[in-house]
Amino acid sequence: MNIALWITAGLLAIASLGGGAMLLTQPKEKLAGSGWAWVEDFGAGAVKAIGALKVLAAVGLILPAVLDIAPVLVPLAAVGWLLLMVGAAITHLRRREASAIVVNVVLFAMAAFVVLGRFGFPPFAG
Template sequence: MNIALWIVASALALAFLAAGLMKISQPQEKLAASGLAWAEDFNSGAIKAIGAAEVLGALGLILPAVTGIATFLVPVAAAGLAVVMVGAIITHIKRGEKQAVVINAVLGALALFVAVGRFGPVPF
């Protein structure tokens, strides 16, 4: 179970790091033009905040575990990313973007798996 949690946490960290850095580094108009149409519904500051939450969550999934410092932050980060995905699901449902809902639901479920696993049966 520990290996599965490491694999899922690592994959999530890579996905959220890439997504978050993209939201932080690109202007709102470019994000919307590149296929993230939901960006039109948010102001630039909100998009940057979402990106920052994703980057911090990605770092929180890995760094505490690797360093052995404040390892309780791993499940906290995973739970936070699951909450971010709930917000994404709500946004995509309102916009009628079914494919994005599925992707966000899978990411949210994986984050929840890490949170439950690290809070419960396989803590550090």
């Protein structure tokens, strides 16, 4: 179970870091033209804030456990990811982008697995 939780948290961290870095480094206009149409509904500052939250989630999903410093932060970061996915799904629903919600649901399920696995079982046990 621990290996599955590590793999899931790692995959979430990769997705989170990639998406967050893209939101932080690219101008809003470029993002809107390259498949991130939802950014049109938000100001540039909000897009950067979402990017920063995603980068922080990536860090929180991995570093506390790797460094063995406050490993409870891992499931808390996954809870933050759950909230991000709920917000993303709501945004896609409002924009009538039902196909994009599938990705949100998959990422939500992965984060829920990390939350339940890390809060529900002895943390980081073999």
